[in-house]
Amino acid sequence: MKQIISMKSVSLLRGNREILQDINWEVREKEQWVILGLNGSGKTSILNIVTGYQYPTKGEVSVLGQKFGQTNLPELRKQIGFVSSSLDGFYQTLRSETAEDIVISGKFASIGLYENVTYEDREQAEQLMTFLRIDHLKGKTYDTLSQGERRKVLIGRALMAKPELLILDEPSIGLDLLAREDILSLMKEIIIHQRCHVLYVTHYIEEIIEEMTHVLLLKEGQIVAAGRKEAVLTDELLSETFQLPIKVHWENNRPWVSIHKNISSTK
Numbered sequence: 001m002k003q004i005i006s007m008k009s010v011s012l013l014r015g016n017r018e019i020l021q022d023i024n025w026e027v028r029e030k031e032q033w034v035i036l037g038l039n040g041s042g043k044t045s046i047l048n049i050v051t052g053y054q055y056p057t058k059g060e061v062s063v064l065g066q067k068f069g070q071t072n073l074p075e076l077r078k079q080i081g082f083v084s085s086s087l088d089g090f091y092q093t094l095r096s097e098t099a100e101d102i103v104i105s106g107k108f109a110s111i112g113l114y115e116n117v118t119y120e121d122r123e124q125a126e127q128l129m130t131f132l133r134i135d136h137l138k139g140k141t142y143d144t145l146s147q148g149e150r151r152k153v154l155i156g157r158a159l160m161a162k163p164e165l166l167i168l169d170e171p172s173i174g175l176d177l178l179a180r181e182d183i184l185s186l187m188k189e190i191i192i193h194q195r196c197h198v199l200y201v202t203h204y205i206e207e208i209i210e211e212m213t214h215v216l217l218l219k220e221g222q223i224v225a226a227g228r229k230e231a232v233l234t235d236e237l238l239s240e241t242f243q244l245p246i247k248v249h250w251e252n253n254r255p256w257v258s259i260h261k262n263i264s265s266t267k
């Protein structure tokens, strides 16, 4: 079975601090992963390593079967779709672009359309916009879109290059409940119909929809647990990761959590 991501004994040192320590993690074909952890636990650092924007101090990394150090990173990145709230500054440069041009530009990894756009490119973007239920945004510029609409256009942009791996880094941040559920239902359809592997980073456990299969828990740069979600999303492991007394319950095949303060800590 093909490996989608492989990290062996990966550490990342910044100054004299180990931001990631001895990470051993494997994502295989047909697995859909969620990364959870407190602020500063190392989630973004892991994503930066997967996308080749940060090189580990120690260890071995392969993504989509290509070993880092022996691969052409810009070529590999074309197979990775990346939508991240940490790129908001970059997305601002899209202000005056129309929704459909932003989607098409994903094929060229460019801002604006300076390349030759073919009839097939326009067709593909149209189909993607229909699939993402954003046909009605055609002709509208990025600065006139709501947060939820912007996220969907950016997801369309990421899908335009038909990536094998789609990284969604906190795509629900700043969205109301309705817009958030809309993004989650699109994620489900992407997993089912676009045949790509999703790597989803979130702070909200209830966003782990049925189609997500595996969870990586991170704490202070180390893995607390990694594996099938049913085995990882336990009271004990979540409490350790989030440093709170957490109880998890499942409803509609999604995990929900509550915080259980013990009597002594509420006095």
Ligand SMILES: Nc1ncnc2c1ncn2[C@@H]1O[C@H](COP(=O)(O)OP(=O)(O)OP(=O)(O)O)[C@@H](O)[C@H]1O
Pocket: 014, 015, 019, 037, 038, 039, 040, 041, 042, 043, 044, 045, 046
């Ligand atoms: N270039 C850097 N130099 C020094 N420290 C860094 C650098 N990049 C990240 N860090 C530190 O590494 C730790 C992990 O950061 P990272 O951004 O990976 O966490 P995160 O889990 O993504 O956090 P958040 O949920 O807030 O986005 C943090 O303590 C951060 O301050």
